[in-house]
Amino acid sequence: MTVDRSRTVLVVAILASFVAFLDGSIVTVALPALARELGGGVTLQQWVVDAYLLTLGSLMLLAGSLSDTFGRLRILTAGLIGFGATSLLAAFAPNAELLIAARALQGIAGALLVPSSLALITATFTGAAMAKAIGTWTAWTGVAFLIGPLVGGGLVDTLGWRWVFGIVVIPAAVTLVLVTRLPRDAHRGVDGDAHIDVPGAILGVLGLAGPVFALIEGQRIGFDEPLVIAALVGGLACLVVFVLWERRAAHPMMPLRLFRVRAFAVGNLATVGIYASVSLGTLMIPLVVQEIGHLPATLSGLVTLPTTLISLALSSRIGALAGRIGPRPFMTFGPLISAAGFFWMLTVREPLDVWWQILPGVVLFGLGMTVTVTPLTSTVLGEIRPAEAGIASAVNNAISRVAGLVAIAFVGVITGGMLDVAGFHRVLVVVAVLLVLGSAVSAIGLRALPNLKEKPAATAPGSP
Numbered sequence: 001m002t003v004d005r006s007r008t009v010l011v012v013a014i015l016a017s018f019v020a021f022l023d024g025s026i027v028t029v030a031l032p033a034l035a036r037e038l039g040g041g042v043t044l045q046q047w048v049v050d051a052y053l054l055t056l057g058s059l060m061l062l063a064g065s066l067s068d069t070f071g072r073l074r075i076l077t078a079g080l081i082g083f084g085a086t087s088l089l090a091a092f093a094p095n096a097e098l099l100i101a102a103r104a105l106q107g108i109a110g111a112l113l114v115p116s117s118l119a120l121i122t123a124t125f126t127g128a129a130m131a132k133a134i135g136t137w138t139a140w141t142g143v144a145f146l147i148g149p150l151v152g153g154g155l156v157d158t159l160g161w162r163w164v165f166g167i168v169v170i171p172a173a174v175t176l177v178l179v180t181r182l183p184r185d186a187h188r189g190v191d192g193d194a195h196i197d198v199p200g201a202i203l204g205v206l207g208l209a210g211p212v213f214a215l216i217e218g219q220r221i222g223f224d225e226p227l228v229i230a231a232l233v234g235g236l237a238c239l240v241v242f243v244l245w246e247r248r249a250a251h252p253m254m255p256l257r258l259f260r261v262r263a264f265a266v267g268n269l270a271t272v273g274i275y276a277s278v279s280l281g282t283l284m285i286p287l288v289v290q291e292i293g294h295l296p297a298t299l300s301g302l303v304t305l306p307t308t309l310i311s312l313a314l315s316s317r318i319g320a321l322a323g324r325i326g327p328r329p330f331m332t333f334g335p336l337i338s339a340a341g342f343f344w345m346l347t348v349r350e351p352l353d354v355w356w357q358i359l360p361g362v363v364l365f366g367l368g369m370t371v372t373v374t375p376l377t378s379t380v381l382g383e384i385r386p387a388e389a390g391i392a393s394a395v396n397n398a399i400s401r402v403a404g405l406v407a408i409a410f411v412g413v414i415t416g417g418m419l420d421v422a423g424f425h426r427v428l429v430v431v432a433v434l435l436v437l438g439s440a441v442s443a444i445g446l447r448a449l450p451n452l453k454e455k456p457a458a459t460a461p462g463s464p
Contacts, residue, residue, distance in 0.1 A: 008181055009124045013117040014137050015175040016076055019083055020110040023052070023168050026148035029286045029297045030161040037161070038096040042412055042419070046216050049283065049408050051100045054212055055107030057401030058205040061253045062197065063111040069196075072116045077179055079112025084172040091165040102165075114397045132320045134377050149286060149301030156297040197253035203242035204253065208402060210235015215409035258384065258392055266445030267331075267380035268396055272403045273438030274335055274372060277431040279404025280411070281342060281365065284419075284427050285358065291419055293352035303358055307366030311373075319374035327375035331442035334375075338368030339435035342428045350421055368435075379446070407434075 031045040038044060066075050086109055090102035117137075125133045155163040214223075214232035221228065246252040259265045282304070289300035322330050341364030348357045377396070384392040414430055415423030 006124055008178075009120050010133055010136065012076075012175065012178050012182055013120045015171065015178060016080065016113045016117040017137065019080065019168065019172045019175060020056075020113045022148050022171060023083075023087070023106060023110065023165075026152035026164050026168065027052075028283055029149050029152040029290075029300050030156050030164040031287065032290050033156045033161040033297065034099070038099065040096050042415075043216060043220050044096050044100075045287075046408060046411060047096075047100045048103055050212055050216065050405055051103040052107040052110070053279075053401050053405040053408065054208055055104045055205075056110045057107075057398050057405050058208045059108055059111040059201065060114065060398040060401060061204060061395060062201045063116070066112070066196070072120050073179055073182055075112050076116040076120075077176065079109050079116065080172050080176045080179070082109030083113065084169045084176075085109075087165050087168040087172070091162045114393070119393050132316060132323065134319055134374055134381075136316050136319070149304045150298070151301075153296065153298035153301030197246075197249055197251055200242060200245055200249060200253035203238050203245060207235050207237075207239035207242050208405065210238065212405060212409045215406075216412070254395055254398075258395060261383050262445075263379050263383045264392065266441065267376055268399050269445065270331060270335075270376060270438045270441040271380070271396060271400050273434040273436075273441065274376070275400035276403035276407040277335075277338070277342075277434035277438070278369065280407040280427060280434075281431045283408055283411070284424060285362065287419060288348070288424050289352070289354060289358065292348070292350065292421060292424065293354060295352075295354065299354070303354060303362060306359070306363045307369065310363070310366040311370045314367075314370045315374050318371055319378065322375035322378060326446075327379045328442060328446040330371050330375040331379065331446065332439050334368045334370075334372030335435040335439040335442070336368070337371060338365045339432040339439075341365035341368060342432045342435070345428050346425055348421060348424060376442075 027048065031048060034048065035041055035044050040047075063075060063079075083106060086102055086105040090099055090106060093099035093102050121133050121137060151167065152164045155161070155167065210231040210233075212235075214228045214235065217231075218225070218228045223229075243256075246254050246256055259268070285303060286297075286300035289295050289303055290297060318330065341361040344361035344364060345358060352358070380396045381392055410430075411427070414426050
C-alpha cells in the first residue's frame with residue numbers, strides 16, 4: 001500500500017474512533033443539567049453513562065468478529081450511520097427512559113467503530129511503523145477528550161444539554177464521506193463462510209446487564225429485593241456459561257486461544273485496573289467541579305484540557321520509544337504517575353480551589369496515561385496475526401469498557417449515594433489503588449518478556 005493510502009487509512013481510523021470517544025467525553029459535563037431537567041439524580045446519571053458502556057462493551061467482541069469476517073469498512077460504515085441516527089434520538093428524547101434507551105442504542109453503533117478502526121491500522125502497518133501509527137491514533141483520538149468537555153460545557157451553558165448529543169452527528173458525517181476514499185481492499189474480510197456467534201453474544205449481553213442492573217438499582221430499591229438478587233445471580237450464571245461456551249464453540253466470539261499469547265493476556269489484565277480507574281476518575285472530576293465547586297459546565301470542561309494537550313504532544317513519541325525499548329517501563333511507571341495525580345486531589349476541601357486542588361492532579365493523571373496507553377495498546381496487538389486484528393482489538397476494547405462499566409456502577413456504593421467531599425475522597429483512593437494494581441501486573445507480567453519490542457516487518461503490510 002502506498003504512503004498516501006496508508007495515510008488515508010490512518011486518518012479514517014482516527015476519525016472513526018474520535019466519534020465514539022467524543023460521545024464518551026462530551027456527555028460527562030452534561031450529567032448534572034440533564035438530571036435537573038429529567039429528574040432521577042445519581043441513578044439517572046449512572047444509567048446515562050452505563051447504558052452506553054453496557055452495549056458498547058458487551059457487543060464489541062461481536063463487532064470485532066464481524067469486522068474480521070465482513071471487512072473493516074463495511075462494519076465501520078454501518079457504525080457511523082447508526083451512531084448518527086441514535087445521537088439524534090438521544091438529543092430529542094422527551095424523558096429519562098427514552099434517553100437511556102437511546103444511549104443503549106448508541107453503544108451498539110459505537111461497538112462497530114473502535115475495533116474496526118484499530119484493525120485498519122494493524123492490518124496496514126507492522127513493526128515500528130505500527131507502534132508509531134498507534135501512537136498517532138492515540139494522540140488524535142485524544143482530541144475528543146479536549147473538544148468533548150469544552151464543547152459540551154459550552155453547549156450546556158448556552159443552548160442546553162440536548163445539543164451535546166446532536167453535535168456528534170457532524171464528525172460522524174464527515175468520517176462517512178472520507179470512508180469512500182479508502183482503497184477497495186480495505187473492505188476485505190477473511191476468506192470463507194461467515195460465522196456469527198449468536199449464543200455468545202446473547203450470553204455476553206445478559207451476563208453484563210444482570211450485575212450492572214443489580215449494582216445500580218440495588219442502591220435505589222435495596223440489595224435484598226428479589227429482582228435485584230435475580231439479576232445479579234442470573235447475570236453471573238450467564239457469564240460462567242459464556243466462558244464455557246466460548247471454550248467449545250467452533251467459531252467463538254471471544255477466541256480464548258488469544259490469551260495464550262502472553263503479551264496479549266498481560267496487557268488485557270493490566271487494562272482492567274487501568275481503564276476502570278480512568279472511567280471512574282474522568283466521570284467524577286467534572287461532576288465535582290460542578291456539584292461541589294458550584295462552577296459552570298464550561299469550566300469543568302476546561303479543567304480536563306491538560307490531559308489532551310499532553311497526549312497530543314507526547315503520544316506519538318512515546319509510541320515510537322516504546323517500539324524501540326519495549327513497553328514494560330512505560331506500563332509500570334505510567335499508572336503510578338496517574339495514581340499520584342489522584343492522590344494529590346485528596347487535598348480537595350470546601351470551598352473548592354480548582355486551580356490548586358484539582359488541576360495539578362489532572363496534569364499528573366494526563367502525563368501518566370500518555371506514558372501508558374500507546375505502549376499498552378501496542379503490547380496487546382503487537383503479537384497478534386493481522387487476520388485476527390479486529391477481534392483482538394475488540395477483546396481489549398471490550399475489557400476496557402466493561403472495566404469502566406463496572407467501576408461506574410459502583411459509584412453509588414463508594415460515595416454512599418451522595419457526592420460530597422468525603423465521597424469524592426473515597427473514589428480517589430479506589431482509583432489510585434486500581435492504577436497501582438495495573439502497574440504491578442505490567443511490572444510482573446512483562447518481566448518474563450524482556451524482548452517484547454516492536455519487530456521490523458517481515459512481510460508486506462496487511463499480510464497474514
